[in-house]
Amino acid sequence: MRKKSNFKLLTVILASLMLILAACGGNKSSDDNKENKSGSGDKISVAYYVNGTLGDKSFFDSAKRGVEKAVKELDMEVKTIEGGTNQADWPAGIESLASSNKYDAILVGTGQTVEIVAELAQKYPDQKFIFFDDVIKDQPNVYSMTYSQSEGSFLAGAFAALVTTSTDLKQANPEKVLGFVGGMDIPIINDFKSGYEQGAKYIDPEVKVVTSYIGNFADAPKGKELTLAQINSQKADIVYQVAGAAGLGILEGANEKGVYSIGVDSNQNGLYPGSVLTSMLKNLDTSTFRALELFKQGKLPFGSHETLGVKEDGVGLAQDDLFNEHVPQAVRDKIAEIQEKLSNGEIKVKSTL
Known part of the structure; x- marks a missing residue:
């Protein structure tokens, strides 16, 4: 009976030790052995x-x-x-x-x-x-x-001013008027606008920028309506869209009227080749x-x-095969020069933020 009692006692002790060791092993350091919340171990x-x-x-x-x-x-x-x-x-x-x-x-x-x-x-x-x-x-x-959307938009504004004053681009009219259509009148959109204006004035102080706001980033028909008004009433021959999904209406309106446009955030050159001449890339990807x-x-x-910013490849202009096909060499060369000056700090762009 004593041997059986001792055996039971030993079994209880061993079981207790195993529980203690298991508990210690389960409390891994959150810094050294933290598993991902996905539960898949290596995958984040x-x-x-x-x-x-x-x-x-x-x-x-x-x-x-x-x-x-x-x-x-x-x-x-x-x-x-x-x-x-x-x-x-x-x-x-x-x-x-x-x-x-x-x-x-x-x-x-x-x-x-x-x-x-x-x-x-x-x-x-x-x-x-x-x-x-x-x-x-x-x-x-x-x-x-x-x-630095102000730096990227400086490039867009310089580009637009080169387009509106170009004698090589057939749809550029004699008026030095650039269009800007933003999604909303909010600080970040106005930082785009400020950079755009600074870039345009860098090329030609006489260039005028006309501005419209849609009121949201989804209403493409309203974007198109405002763009057509800028083209018909104010003689804009290139329009910069900063309006998210609503910007698709802006690009459509410019294409329908046979004038030029600048896309934003992603490369939108392929949407209307020859009308969308470039896009200001905000490289979120x-x-x-x-x-x-x-x-x-x-x-x-x-x-x-x-x-x-430009130096970190956070922003820039889309310069793809369509850009090379539809944009005159003189404009491309000038943009390359300005981009280099932005990158090395020779040109300083003021941000409104």
Whole structure:
């Protein structure tokens, strides 16, 4: 009986030791052995929240290309959520991602969601946010990046002024009038406008820029209507669109009237070849991929903000085969010269932000 009792006691002791060891093994250091929230071990899980819809062939689609590249080349898991155009839905939509505790990082952007993300970053301090196209300060779990749209738009304005004064481009009229159609009268859009005006004046101080605002980034018919008014009433012979999905109407209107236009964010030259002469690239695709790559490497500086300009390839002009086909060599050469001066700091562009 004593032997059986001792055996039972030994069994209890061994079982207790195994439980203690298992518990110690389960409490891995969050710094050294943290598993990704995706539950797949090596794969990082990211949510890309679009505060709008995809299909704009511009801003959100550009960021989506960076995300898709991260899936292929960095072996990440990314879920894309389209939040729609009703701004009242965005706070709950983004919070549902943060509260789910499923994602290593949430990718979201634009000035319209700054306050939402800033509040959620405080509410969910363990959730990492990668924020693009505006600044979020003093949040240790947020990395934000902006683009020097004023520098990119300086190139667009210089280009437009070269076009309107060109004798080699058939649709350029004698009037030195450039069009600018923005989505909304908000600070970031006006930074585009300021850079555009500075670039135009750099080429010719007599150039005039006429401006219209749609009131949103979705109403393509309104964008087209405003563009036609600039062309018919104010004699604009080239129009720069900074209006997201609404900008598709701007490009359509310019093409219908046989005048020139400049796309934005993504390369839109192929939409109306010969009418869309170039596009001001806000390289969300390359910068988004860069941020996700640094995040995977553990090198993304959360709590900080970066501004990406011409020098960093954050912005620039689309200079593809269509650009080379439809833009005179003299204009191309001048743009290359200005781009170099922006890159080396010889030309300084003032930002309104």
